[in-house]
Amino acid sequence: MEEINKFLKTREKDGLLRFLRPASLRKKGKIFISGKEYVDFSSNDYLGLSGHAFIKKAIKENIDKWGAGASASRLLSGDSELYHELEKKTAVFKQKKSALIFNTGYQANIGIISAICSRHSAVFSDRLSHASIMDGVTLSGARLFRFRHNDTVHLEELLKKERSKFKSALIITESIFSMDGDAAPLFRIAELKEKHKAYLMIDEAHATGIFGKNGSGLAEQHNLADKVDLIMGTFSKALGSFGAYVACSEIFRSFFINSSRAFIYSTALPPPVIAANMAALDIVEKEPFRREELIRSSEFLREKLKSMGFTVRGESQIVPVILGENKKAVKMSDMLRERGYFVLPIRPPTVPPGESRIRLSITYDHDRVTLERFLNDIKEINAL
Numbered sequence: 001m002e003e004i005n006k007f008l009k010t011r012e013k014d015g016l017l018r019f020l021r022p023a024s025l026r027k028k029g030k031i032f033i034s035g036k037e038y039v040d041f042s043s044n045d046y047l048g049l050s051g052h053a054f055i056k057k058a059i060k061e062n063i064d065k066w067g068a069g070a071s072a073s074r075l076l077s078g079d080s081e082l083y084h085e086l087e088k089k090t091a092v093f094k095q096k097k098s099a100l101i102f103n104t105g106y107q108a109n110i111g112i113i114s115a116i117c118s119r120h121s122a123v124f125s126d127r128l129s130h131a132s133i134m135d136g137v138t139l140s141g142a143r144l145f146r147f148r149h150n151d152t153v154h155l156e157e158l159l160k161k162e163r164s165k166f167k168s169a170l171i172i173t174e175s176i177f178s179m180d181g182d183a184a185p186l187f188r189i190a191e192l193k194e195k196h197k198a199y200l201m202i203d204e205a206h207a208t209g210i211f212g213k214n215g216s217g218l219a220e221q222h223n224l225a226d227k228v229d230l231i232m233g234t235f236s237k238a239l240g241s242f243g244a245y246v247a248c249s250e251i252f253r254s255f256f257i258n259s260s261r262a263f264i265y266s267t268a269l270p271p272p273v274i275a276a277n278m279a280a281l282d283i284v285e286k287e288p289f290r291r292e293e294l295i296r297s298s299e300f301l302r303e304k305l306k307s308m309g310f311t312v313r314g315e316s317q318i319v320p321v322i323l324g325e326n327k328k329a330v331k332m333s334d335m336l337r338e339r340g341y342f343v344l345p346i347r348p349p350t351v352p353p354g355e356s357r358i359r360l361s362i363t364y365d366h367d368r369v370t371l372e373r374f375l376n377d378i379k380e381i382n383a384l
């Protein structure tokens with residue numbers, strides 16, 4: 001207990017203590033906390049689908065039909081035709097032969113990696129890959145080689161030096177990075193994967209619904225779906241709902257059903273959630289204007305911030321403004337919250353030391369008037 005107390009005290013002293021902020025309501029790009037209304041720049045509801053009428057209707061209808069829960073793991077009696085329908089739809093969306101649903105993106109990553117890798121495997125992962133990817137590697141017992149962020153020269157060096165010492169190899173990267181908002185060099189990574197006989201897995205959590213002509217993600221945009229063995233993504237971000245998937249070959253799918261503990265030993269997602277996911281895929285197909293407008297407004301905000309002299313990274317709806325020291329990021333986010341913007345500081349260990357930042361998540365619900373007003377406010381704060 002003393003250890004635990006000490007940990008919390010140190011966190012607090014360093015200004016790194018995490019705590020929860022319960023909302024009373026979330027609606028149309030806004031969040032309400034302790035009676036105050038904020039523009040929500042911290043959500044991943046990129047297309048504004050979490051409140052979409054068509055999706056809400058799908059959930060309601062399926063609650064009436066199926067009830068709340070799935071009642072068991074899919075390998076017991078928890079499976080239903082709905083999951084298979086969603087998996088077929090997801091496979092087509094992702095341009096792969098098949099797909100398998102996992103309960104969360106976190107579970108998908110640990111479940112996929114720990115199933116296909118062992119202590120005889122090498123994993124080559126981008127340094128900035130998500131915590132769930134790192135945890136999957138740890139769980140698998142594989143040797144981890146981290147390459148410098150988006151640096152394919154470094155990746156190639158590591159592959160040349162280490163690949164032959166292992167039975168199997170897996171290269172993993174996010175396609176759009178969650179904290180930097182930039183895109184992985186997928187074309188070159190796919191070439192290296194072929195050359196060095198490795199599997200390639202990408203995490204499209206932040207690209208799904210947004211990039212590519214059909215909104216499938218970055219693999220679609222670069223026409224690389226058949227080169228990527230495992231395309232993982234979630235229904236919990238741009239798709240506004242909950243759950244995750246891996247799109248892959250039929251053999252991989254059967255393999256995961258038989259060996260992925262995160263899949264086997266967990267109750268299936270509630271059927272109404274599966275119906276919502278299916279409805280969300282329909283919306284992505286029928287309402288491309290959402291992603292088109294999102295890309296335009298993110299570009300608008302990024303360029304304006306740059307012209308004001310801010311250090312801004314990325315090329316997506318994730319707009320990180322790098323401020324450097326922890327204190328600066330904390331102060332900026334505090335002052336923005338005072339002015340009604342829900343913006344949080346992102347600090348180490350989530351990002352490297354000296355790169356503390358505020359991370360703006362732009363969504364379809366943030367119209368130009370809101371963004372202009374925000375730009376005015378951040379300009380004023382910066383001049384103080």
Ligand SMILES: *Cc1c(COP(=O)(O)O)cnc(C)c1O
Pocket residue numbers: 103104105106107109130132174178203205206234235236243244
């Ligand atoms: C959010 C996220 C996940 C986890 O997805 P959940 O469905 O929220 O568990 C995995 N990978 C990346 C890159 C993410 O941003």
